[in-house]
Amino acid sequence: MITVVALVILMPFLASVAGLLGSRWPGHARGGKADTAANRRAAWIAIVPTAISTVLAIWLAFGRAGFGGDPRGPAGSADDGVTGTLTVIDTGGIPISVGLLLDGLAATIGVLVTVVALAVQIYSVGYLHDDRRYPSYSAFISLFTSAMLLVVYAADLLVLYVGWEIMGLCSYLLIGHWWEDRDNSRAAVKAFLVTRLGDVGFLFGIFVLGTAAGSFKITDILARLPEMSSGTIVAATMLLLAGVAGKSAQVPLHTWLPDAMAGPTPISALIHAATMVAAGIFIVARLYPVFLAAGPTMDVLAVLAAFGMLGAALAALAQDDLKRVLAYSTISQLAYMAAALAAGSDEAAIFHLVTHGAFKALLFLCAGVVIHTIGSNLMSAMGGLRRELPVTFVTMTIGFAALMGLPPTSGFFSKDEVLVAVEGALSQGPLTDAAALLLYASALTTVAVTGAYATRAWLRTFFGARPIVALPEPAPGTAHVIDVREAPATMRWPVIVLAVPALLLGFARVGGVHWSTAALSVAVALLGAGVVYAVWRSDPVSDPARMLGPLRAPCERAFYVDSVYRTLFARPVLALARLVVRADDRVVDGAVRGSGRTAQGLSGLVRLAQNGNAQLYVTGLLAGVLLIAVGAVMFG
Amino acid sequence: MSWLPIMLLGVPMAGAAALLVPSRMDGPARGRLLRVHGLAVSGVTFVLALVLAVAFDYGDPARVQFETDLTWIAGLDLRFHLGVDGISLPLVVLTALLTFLCFVYLCWGGADSPGQLLRPRAGGNRPRALVFTLLVLEIGMIGTFLALDLLLFFVFFEVVLIPMYFVIAVWGGRARRAAAIKFILYTLLGSVVLLLGLLLIWAQTGTLDMVALAQAHGTGMSRSVQLIAFVAVGIGLAVKTPMWPLHTWLPDAHTEAPTVGSVLLAGVLLKMGTYGFARIAIPVLPDGAVVVAPWLGAFAVIGIIYGSLACLAQRDLKRMIAYSSIGHMGFVLLGFATLNSTGVNAALFGNVAHGLITGLLFFLAGAVKERHGTADMSALGGGMLSRLPHLGSLLTFACIASLGLPGLAGFWGEMLTLLGAFEPAPGLSRPLFLTFMAIGGLGAVLTAAYFLTMLSRVTHGRSVETVVAPVLAGVGGGHAFTTAEDDPAPSGADGSGAPTTGASGSRTEGGGGTRAVAENGDSGEIRAGSGLPGGPRAEDASDLPGGTPGEDRADLPDRTPGEGGGDLPGGTRPEGGSGLPGGARAVRAGGLHDVAGYELAAWVPLVALIVLFGLWPKALLLITDPVVRTFVGAP
DSSP states (O other): OHHHHHHHHHHHHHHHHHHHHHSSTTTOOOSHHHHHHHHHHHHHHHHHHHHHHHHHHHHHHHHHHOTTOOOSOOTTOGGGSEEEEEEEEOOSSSOEEEEEEEOHHHHHHHHHHHHHHHHHHHHHHHHTTTOTTHHHHHHHHHHHHHHHHHHHHBSBHHHHHHHHHHHHHHHHHHHGGGTTSHHHHHHHHHHHHHHHHHHHHHHHHHHHHHHHHTSOBHHHHHHTGGGSOHHHHHHHHHHHHHHHHHHTTOTTSOTHHHHGGGSOHHHHHIIIIISGGGHHHHHHHHTHHHHHTOHHHHHHHHHHHHHHHHHHHHHHHHOOBHHHHHHHHHHHHHHHHHHHHHTTOHHHHHHHHHHHHHHHHHHHHHHHHHHHHHSOSBGGGOOOHHHHOHHHHHHHHHHHHHHHTOTTSHHHHHHHHHHHHHHHHTTSSSSOHHHHHHHHHHHHHHHHHHHHHHHHHHHHHHSSOOOOOOOOOOOTTSOOOOOOSOOOHHHHHHHHHHHHHHHHGGGGGGGGOOHHHHHHHHHHHHHHHHHHHHHHHHOTTSOGGGGGGGGHHHHHTGGGHHHHHIIIIIHHHHHHHHHHHHHIIIIIHHHHHHHHHHHHHHHHHHHHHOSSOHHHHHHHHHHHHHHHHHHHHHHO | OOHHHHHHHHHHHHHHHHHHSOOOTTSGGGHHHHHHHHHHHHHHHHHHHHHHHHHSOTTOTTSOEEEEEEEEEGGGTEEEEEEEOTTHHHHHHHHHHHHHHHHHHHHSTTOOSTTOTTSOOTTOOOHHHHHHHHHHHHHHHHHHHHBOBHHHHHHHHHHTHHHHHHHHHHHOOTTHHHHHHHHHHHHHHHHHHHHHHHHHHHHHHSOOBHHHHHHHTTTTSOHHHHHHHHHHHHHHHHHHTTOTTSOTHHHHHHHHSOHHHHHHIIIIIHHHHHHHIIIIIHHHOHHHHHHHHHHHHHHHHHHHHHHHHHHHTOOBHHHHHHHHHHHHHHHHHHHHHHOSHHHHHHHHHHHHHHHHHHHHHHHHHHHHHHHHSOOBHHHHOSOHHHHSHHHHHHHHHHHHHHTTOTTSHHHHHHHHHHHHHHSOOTTSOHHHHHHHHHHHHHHHHHHHHHHHHHHHHHTSSOOOOSOOHHHHHHHHHHHHHHHHHHOHHHHHHHHTTOGGGHHHHHTOOTTHHHHHHHHHHHHHHHHHHHOOTTOOOHHHHTTSTTOHHHHHHHHHHHHSTTTHHHHIIIIIHHHHHTHHHHHHHHHHTTSSOOOOHHHHHHHHHHHHHHHHHHHOTHHHHHHHHHHHHHHSOOO
16 A cells, blocks of 8 residues: 555656656757657646556545545544655664555545646646746656655654655746746745745754654654654644744745745646645644644634735735735635634544635636736726636636635535534633634634625626736746637636636535534625625626725735745845845955955064175174073173 | 876876867867867866776775875875775765866866856966866866875865965956965965864874774874864864855955866865864864764854855855855854764755755856856846846756755755754763754845845846847947057046946056046947946956957956066957957857857756755764764764
8 A cells, every 4th residue: 555655655656757858859850849748748647647656545535534524634643644655864863764564544635636736737737828938837847846856745743844845846947947037037936945944944943843852753753642742743743833924934934935826827726825825724634632732823823814804805806916805815814724623623623724725726727828828917807707708607606606615615615614613612722712713703704805895806707898908028937928718628627627616626524514614604795795796786887896995005015924024034134144244245254354454564574684695694693692601601 | 006096197197288289279279179188187087086986995984095195205204095985985976067067068068158267268367277277177176085194184175275366366357366375365264273273183193094093093192182183183174164254355366267267166175174173173083073062063053153144245146155055064164063973964965965056056156157247136127037047047956056955956055964963972062062963054045135135136127128238238339349459548538437446447458548548448339338237347348248349458458567568469350350240259149158069068967966965864974974983083
């Protein structure tokens, strides 16, 4: 079984190597026909191994649980998992065991990752069919898939960390896919650096846990948990939380995600909605017993989630860029998962993770179709697309309904579970009362705001009339002719296929619905949607975001967090860097040069005596003899 | 007695000695023979190193193997004592590999590319001397890692300095003289302190045998003696490593050194300092190490942050990579400072990884500089991935490896260093080292920051399509030269619009006067033709493909003042005439060439090893760990 797991991870990895080295081999010809041939070959290299991995991952999941069984993983059930160790690396201290672990949680997320990756790979063939860099692009997606699967199946925290960082690298490379534009490049750097800042904390958290347990193996750490002091556990989980916040774009390290939308839309769907950003939630669920034992960490997580979900939802309400709306919505939905974790229900969190993965990937791929068609990301350039893009309209409606949590979509069921868990935390669970109350209030408010922004995006994209505006020269990559027709089949089919789980996945847990909470949340969501609809009806051309009034500008700028960070961190660091360079030249090297000059100056002084004047030499000699003689006489 | 270590030293020595036999090897016609010679000698040495690695008994890496112990100077009881164990083996192989790759880089193919300094050229760039110098350098480097006698170690340690001085001073960039003098004076100063420390150890223990000293674990030396000896030895090694604040020779030396010089400097010479810590300072002086370790750690983390910040504001690519070495060596030193086996293993791993990665980075930076004529990032102007896709991709790869991405070699050294600092050896203050660890982690973020910023500036963005500097340099050079010959005055007036080259022009003597004018005219032409702000200066531009005639003129007066006059009528004029065809060739090929065969041959092994050690760190930890455990207490 572990061999199959290894195969699931290795297939995309080999695909990425083959795609990077072999797409143009031999010949390395460029331009025209050679590009098309290379793209076609790269597409096969990318899709076939991912498909094999998908099949194997599904087989693993159902081979374990039996067909039709529980699709979400019972987290913390690491002891019933299958582990295999390839080798143990002796570091001199705590050894690293290169091994894999397959349990319910890993199997479930593995299926999610491979299915979304496959859909995105197929979709990308159409989306980037004329892009010269498609071979490297698809290879990076394969590498990402492999890294994410390594995170999911890793049995050792340091092995997990390897996958964790490689995911970040792929995210960087893919956000910067259209690097001709400096803004994209900057967004990529920002994404890498912000997540890496969190990752340093994450690594230290791993150190704390590993040192306390004497092993980096997840099963060992969970087994030795009772022996650890509470201080160790709190320190470890707080540090891990930094990595979680970075990767899962939670407050205060969330600022990279909206900018990351500079990447191609399929990447936003895969990495920045469905899989990589969910890795933070996954890791908390993976080490859930450790987090449950750390009360203060859970409180912090709850507070961060409470602020994150509402703030991001409000920001989403004011954005004009469709992808940024979805990006902020991702931050908000990830905060829901974090809320469920903080409230003590990892099941609800993982369930929402899976459904969110499906419906948010769907939303992004649909948005990709819209953007591909319109040639712009801005909703002010859209409108009335329901007639021209009927398939996309239907699928995206399903996606938005799931996002709002309307029955019978998957989002309804999972959000209901999250809300029930948060409600339950008011009376019992790991949270303090204040944190639980804050979380609950925030969660309910966010349901309303979610309804509002989803409705706004839906209305502004598919209803009303499209304004006739002269589009500016499109940026590279978005440079598509405006051609209002349904997308090519490679783009249409993944969308349709993803719509199915987005719609139906929830029925797997239909028995667990708490109807009173569900009714409340649907009512609140509809309330938010209704307000937006009313505002929109009064003037369908202008943006319903105007109802925010004076709050609109702060929401649009996401409460100026970026500017604050720039002032607080980026600029001082750069100023310090310039200072260091100056100091290095003047002080440190100045001292070196100064000592050189001093030596030269001294030698200049000594040279005065060595001027070649024999008279002076003899005078000196005689004076010396005289001194010695006098000395000998006086002291002798 | 084993013949392998002696052969490892003897082959390059014989190769170098053969070059002393007078012949006309450096004539253009016989340049090929010289290249084959260099390639063969370094290749045989590399094969010997591989044989050493294959024959090594991996079951017992802590034992000194292939031991050779001969009497050297009987009166002083100095011994010619060589051998390898798990610590020195990777470094010996790394040295032989990098030297061989440098020769591959210099000699592969037609050897007529601008970076290949051995190319036959009128006026000469002393190809025979370069081969000789590099072979002598190799003797010193390998000898340092093989030596098991303190004074023998010191001798090899010093032997390295002189060839490296000549590599920088003869084949370097514009400010090579100053850089070379700074390099040799600074490192000699360090060596003096090192020698004092070694003599102190000798005086106290009465032996110079490193193996015996390491086994003694400092017995026979009082605590204070150990402390003084450690400080002295440590300072000597720290200059070489280099440790902040003793680093300022490094950026200058790297910036001015030719590509092969930079590669060997970063890849091997810096390792000699850190190797000294693992071989002498820590095992021989354990008590001193415990006292000094917190200081060493503090300087190391300052170096990490300082190096990273300096990189962030750096404008020159080579200089930036030089400063990045300071940061990376900071990690290595921090690993040693933890004094536990994780940390020391990490340091040894980081050592080798840095040699591979930074070696590759300097190869790449050199290639960039040869193509663009400058390594100034703002002058490079971005868009490398579209102009030179393969070079840009390789640069991206090397930078990512260097910033410590897991799965590539750079990661394990850094990560294990931080892990070592998390729980330092008993006797060291844990809170202090936790602080070091946190600062080191921050340094890792800054490392990523400067590498990614650099990539963003250089490889991303739109390339400047209009100006292809080398073409203009070639054409302009030829043109300016003819005007200078026909009538110097107008050309000089022309050049006065571009005062940047005044410094190099003013240093020329005799017949160089005309050349300086030509040089200025050259620069003026480029400015006028391209209209680029900060356009390439004359001497930079002359390093470009197609700019060959310019290079001869610009470089000769500086390199060989006095000889220059004689060359003017005979040597340079035909070259000037060939300037136009050279430029035309560059135009036909689209201006800049992407990665050439000789470059690929030199770089691919490094890439492969970086990936190999990244995916399979056990390969290296397996042989260092048992040795490390012998001298630091295993937990």
